[in-house]
Amino acid sequence: MKDSSRRGFMGKAFGAVAGVGAVASLYAMKKTWDPLPSVKAAGFTTLDMTAYEGNVLVTEKWRGKPVFVLKQTPEMVEFAKKKNELNRLIKVGNDYYMIVLGLCTHLGCIPGYDAEKKSFLCACHGGTYDSTAMVTKAPPPRGLDIPPFKVDGMKVVLGEEGPEYKKLLQEGVTLPV
Amino acid sequence: MAHFTKATSLHDWLNQRLAVDTLRRVLAKEYWIPKDINFLWAMGMVLAITFGLLLVSGIFLLMYYQPNVNLAFDSVNYTIMKEVEFGWLWRHIHGVAASVVFLIIYIHMFTGIYYGSYKKGRELIWISGMLLFVTFSAEAFSGYMLPWGQMSYWAGMVITNLFSLGDLHMNGLVEWIRGDYVPGQAFLNRFFMLHVLLLPLVIMALIGLHFGTLRIPHVNNQEGEEIDFEEEAAKYKAGKKAESKVIAFANDFLAKDMFVVSVFLIFFFYLVFYHYDFAMDPVNFDPADPLKTPAHIYPEWYFLWSYEILRPFSTNVGLVAFGFAQVIFFLLPFLDKSPNAKPAHKRGLFKVWFWVMLVDMIILTAMGKLPPEGIFSTIGLYAALTFIGLWIILPIITKMEKEV
Incomplete structure (x- = not known):
């Protein structure tokens, strides 16, 4: 029981980190496609x-x-x-x-x-x-x-x-x- | 550690490490195909082979192509066509295959529609196939940009302008897609990336999915008969091959499949060597000129039907109709309310629906190629309305259908 709740916590912690990372990556990808300042x-x-x-x-x-x-x-x-x-x-x-x-x-x-x-x-x-x-x-x-x-x-x-x-x-x- | 014994042969060595015998049994020798099918069932393999041809010819073109607005046109029309030995071969294979692959896709789709191969457990086969169709369309479009001729440029302009979504005026979105106010270097570079990396990866993943969706429901047959595959497979394995309704995928079915592929390849290479020009629009042999629109802009033949659904209406209505045409085929398994997974000729009104749809799409294709004037505009309008009408009546006529 204790074990599985620890595992659950680790899963959630990973999910949170991955979520932040995914949003940040999408933002960077979107900005990379923007027209360049020189354009x-x-x-x-x-x-x-x-x-x-x-x-x-x-x-x-x-x-x-x-x-x-x-x-x-x-x-x-x-x-x-x-x-x-x-x-x-x-x-x-x-x-x-x-x-x-x-x-x-x-x-x-x-x-x-x-x-x-x-x-x-x-x-x-x-x-x-x-x-x-x-x-x-x-x-x-x-x-x-x-x-x-x-x-x-x-x-x-x-x-x-x-x-x-x-x-x-x-x-x-x-x-x- | 797992237990390994000294290998008796290379085969045994591999078998212990990779289970090659099991793989072969599961994927080929004991994957069952009904006997009651015809040559139209070989179109999947024809498509796989054509995709292989596109991949190989594409690899060779990639070695000399320059994704630069000043160099792209010459790298294709001079370097590849005139300097590189057999460069013309790769280009003509690539161009002809890109066109022919859509012909086969349409045959494959209409075979599925005719025989009801999207019903009763086969819905995902249809949906994954439609995803492949859309991705192939994007792949064809992005590839069409690369020679940077007049048709490339103006097709790029017109299609990316669709994303302003009419009166929503989403110019920001259009500029974001292009990376510029007009198609330029940023645009060419990103479509090059899409064409040679991202979209081919997606296509390969989707082909895997498409095969996967086929595994449990198995392929349909000419009568839409529900076959107990385990029972029939047992007969086959017991040596009662004549009695069994199925044969093994490899090597039995594969032999027939590859025969159809051979006939196709003769036709294909005939086109590559003697009639490649149908896949090479003459207008695209003029370099891109942002200040001059060609007199008539039309897409390649395989997009003409949906282009003609866009054309006769005002911008907003046209966009809605075009959007409808793009997604509606996805919904076919859910709009067809009939309990019968049978061929169209056993389904009454659906048979009429099928042939009217096929003829209507051919008319749309023909009208899309002609200039939008006079009688052609009118025929195009009625054909577009017929297309939309057919989808509206589909749930009604299939609901009325009696179980056979």
Whole structure:
């Protein structure tokens, strides 16, 4: 009897030690899989907004992801006003720009732009977006996401959260990426 | 200390230390297989042999492959394919076997479904088999990343994005899986580790479990007959082999098993030498480019049916449907309420269910390959709904089934 209760105690003691060890190991394993600091720190892209032309899609790169920049022509601005999507565009100087992550909000393929139809088509699952990158055909659940940005004169810095970006987040125009 | 005597032979020496005779008797000579079976019962051995081919060819590929985003593509397409003598052989064996193994897995699964080999004590065989299917899928996916071509990269992007779970926006989880914002070096390295170490270890453990689950219920037979294995084995051992309903696994059954394996291997090496291209997507011969999605992204043929269940719906519904398709086969032994462990042709409506399911999965597979436009989208949608509907009616039609 005495023997077995001693054995029981040893079993429990081992269980406790092993439990602490298991939790600690899992924590270390989880942290080992985290993105490295060098990956996280790699980061800001500055765009010179004077370089773009109306209705010509330019793909920039930010954190390894494509960013679409589409300067809006007057007709495109009218279209955005009519569809009540002007808030999706970023005003720099006197012009409006669509600046979005070029990754389909469905599963992350890169949609292609058709300048004639002024619309994006994602070849993977057939989703489409208009010229403010608002979704016009499912499966994508929402328009293309707007990356964190800060307007600085005629420049836009991607990766920094300016007041304009924070406002968009608050109004739910875009989601944090 | 146990008592050992001077060995009379190498066999006796081993026998005293390892009980090799007992092992052989328990595992092979007195492991009983019903006589009333057909060539479909050899698929397990075909799978074991194919896994062996994957393992051996993989070992040779591993000696030259470089898990580095700048070197991976060339190490496969230049070093292994052009420089290493017979490098092409290992790559084509590995690629073809990875594709063919799924064909055999599907045949093996549908044989089990047809003959009711997941019922009455065989549930764990089915569940361990499904665990193997899922692990093989992960193994295939992680391996598909390694050549770091366009399809590797974009399949990696799309599949890891599934883990953001639609409107839950779990981007943190996706970045944790990748170790980066996009698939990069960290991603390639960890999928390399999964492919060559962790997942093969899990697969080997699961194969052991799968064999273990088979031991007590034994394999099913063509009529679903409940055999008294002890009684039949006694007849066999008494020399009444013609009268007995069973034969020994080795060497009797094994001889037939290996004959089917030989036929399979001829077909397999025909593909390796003359038609390996079906397992090598041309798009994956372009190096990975994070800023350019290929025009059509589609998975390898064996994932097309579940991909097509994802595709016709909006993100959230699609994910739920996809999740459903991934787990529902696990539940087959519990959703089939029929008292009969009989082949489908003796089970009335279940026979219809079986063939509709098989044809529906072939349609899903075909639609998954075609661009998601017009009539193909519509057919895909209805095939996906049929798939879900079939699982909903399964408990009902099997409950109505009369005992035969």
